[in-house]
Ligand code: FES
């Protein structure tokens with residue numbers, strides 16, 4: 001097994017999750033969400049007659065719902081599955097904020113029609129790690145401040161996790177090249193590169 | 207090891223939420239029955255709407271309404287739709303009339319039960335126009351320039367004069383004169399502007415992507431003729447702003463109008479293309495720099511005359527000359543600002559508004575003069591080092607620019623540079639090194655905060671401020687923790703909500719100076735209460751002592767002269783009934799503003815490698831030293847510098863919103879053709895802070911750091927390109943075609 005195999009991003013890799021960052025942090029008490037997503041139905045029905053039943057597998061969970069053929073995977077996940085971690089920066093495949101894994105490969109979910117993804121394994125940022133069990137790359141992003149506003153971050157992390165698995169992390173320049181499908185307008189690129197490198201270096205299976 | 211608290215590279219308190227997808231931005235907010243709004247944009251830049259046909263669109267499934275100027279109810283406070291007193295209050299297009307003042311102006315809004323249905327409906331609205339020829343912007347404009355009434359910051363005069371410029375220029379042994387051009391730029395925060403509006407009777411709640419929840423609340427309340435208390439604006443997380451989410455734009459008001467019209471909560475999320483026009487831009491500029499100097503390099507006279515563009519319906523004047531007034535010593539000077547009007551969306555502040563284009567021009571000119579005088583660019587700058595602010599005739603509260611030059615030059619390896627242009631190469635690659643000064647004013651606005659010290663020693667900090675990615679939530683937490691000498695994890699922060707104490711817009715690098723000072727003062731007020739409790743408490747070891755003789759460290763109140771004498775704050779509070787101590791403060795700048803001139807400074811160095819045959823420019827090294835008072839969080843502050851420097855690379859080499867001069871349409875209104883840097887464009891960046899202690903500037907002791915990074919890096923790169931190629935490009939962005947062209 002090479003280093004590059006170590007970072008499963010679909011849940012199977014959780015035994016390698018790092019222990020929590022030990023740095024000090026305060027508590028943030030933000031105003032309530034208008035309606036906590038938990039109070040909303042798990043899936044929201046499609047409104048139109050052109051909708052057809054589909055089955056999607058996202059983050060190892062199966063969703064049965066109806067979808068219109070024109071619904072993108074991104075909009076469907078965000079608007080109807082309460083999976084809002086993937087972001088929409090452009091809706092045109094130009095920014096990478098919506099990056100997810102489909103059968104382990106990176107994909108822009110804004111350029112992907114939901115109805116075409118049946119039978120595939122989709123992984124989003126929500127499936128990469130959780131606040132109490134961060135993926136090593138998530139911990140490294142915090143450690144190296146690989147973000148500012150955080151809006152590009154789910155996409156960067158999905159891209160970065162794929163890079164580690166694909167073995168495109170040989171040098172800083174290789175990382176820069178392979179991470180160039182994800183725009184960070186805050187300009188956190190040096191932190192992103194440092195975070196990926198640190199996981200690559202520390203990457204031994206647990 | 208004992209944490210130092212302030213200055214430590216503390217992780218962001220919201221870091222885990224951001225890396226797990228658990229951070230909720232406005233677009234992530236959901237409501238039962240929530241409808242989606244999508245805008246229809248104008249395709250002409252000047253004229254009127256002859257007809258707008260919504261019949262087909264209204265018949266489509268799921269459509270709730272199509273709002274146009276024909277059916278939109280007039281807002282009760284619409285009369286307030288005038289240029290505001292500050293840069294935040296803009297004139298908006300709110301579907302109230304048939305005027306079209308620029309291309310890509312919102313002219314209708316489709317509201318439907320799903321996003322897909324709303325998009326479909328918007329695509330089916332048919333519009334015909336009575337079109338007129340649009341007035342083009344810079345550089346095409348032939349319009350007569352006018353003198354703007356004001357610059358965005360009230361402290362900045364439109365024009366300034368000192369000494370006798372004409373006499374100085376006539377006497378100068380060396381004279382220099384050039385014009386520099388910068389293009390229209392669009393902020394393009396990665397998060398599109400988004401508002402979710404929810405009405406409950408006369409109460410409006412808006413989840414909004416904004417840099418200023420309070421200005422937004424006030425302006426929206428004004429349009430709906432409501433008292434501000436009836437409007438609640440919440441911004442838990444904001445996906446970047448860079449100025450574009452500072453002013454209150456039409457989208458927030460339109461979302462509230464739509465929600466009122468269809469009687470359902472409405473989400474309006476701008477599409478990327480919608481963001482090219484209605485949410486601001488950096489004005490293009492044309493700037494003329496005249497410098498007269500002695501042969502030994504003393505600046506005798508200097509003029510900076512800047513021309514910018516504004517819209518036909520609003521006033522915003524890019525203040526490109528303001529830093530020229532203060533950066534160098536020069537007894538005779540004239541700085542002026544003029545504008546032309548064009549059929550474009552209103553320009554607005556964008557990261558270092560005025561400062562970024564102005565410093566490109568000024569610092570390029572100084573570099574050109576250095577070559578003309580055959581002097582080292584750092585030596586020329588040191589020769590004209592401003593020890594005081596000559597324009598305001600005030601001393602600086604602190605200034606460490608000399609140290610910045612020196613330390614950055616050492617770390618960059620400036621001594622290895624060969625002075626002559628085109629003198630350094632690596633095979634076919636031309637190598638160039640350039641530098642520039644960086645400077646940014648320290649701005650502080652009124653802000654308030656509330657702190658509650660609980661008997662268990664934990665602290666609750668309430669402060670309205672939003673965090674647009676800069677790390678404000680973390681910095682506020684650290685400042686509160688530092689005041690009590692406790693670990694930040696003992697602090698709970700309530701923020702991002704107009705229900706909390708009022709704070710200013712996160713713009714002009716002012717949040718830590720403003721809100722941070724309020725935190726420091728609220729903490730001091732709580733500590734004063736604790737001291738009074740102790741001195742009046744017979745059981746306290748501090749009974750009968752003077753307040754000024756006591757201090758707090760590590761959560762313990764003690765006597766300064768005899769630190770062993772004291773007690774834990776928790777012990778004091780528990781003995782006194784276990785009640786929390788609470789204080790609210792409102793904090794603003796005082797007379798220090800009249801007595802001192804306050805700026806952060808820096809020195810930025812750049813190395814470029816340019817393919818001689820292809821003109822391809824790679825920035826290979828960036829080193830910058832910055833002095834900005836106290837640094838609250840080394841990690842997030844470093845990211846702020848890096849972000850600003852990346853913006854410098856972007857402005858120098860990439861960004862350009864290209865208007866078709868015949869139609870005034872932006873031809874590259876998307877993220878593929880409007881170029882911003884990607885990871886492969888950015889080298890390692892060595893950005894660091896110089897120790898600077900400034901107890902005058904504000905109670906937090908901090909200067910702004912969010913914008914200074916861009917003020918030096920643009921010219922440093924342009925100067926490096928000249929050094930590499932011998933070609934002076936005075937028009938941004940510097941692209942390969944300009945390097946290869948022999949007429950440039
Ligand atoms: S939202 Fe999919 S690439 Fe930008």
Ligand code: FES
Pocket residue numbers: 146147148149150151152153183184185186187188396445446675
């Ligand atoms: S962190 Fe803001 S866009 Fe990347």
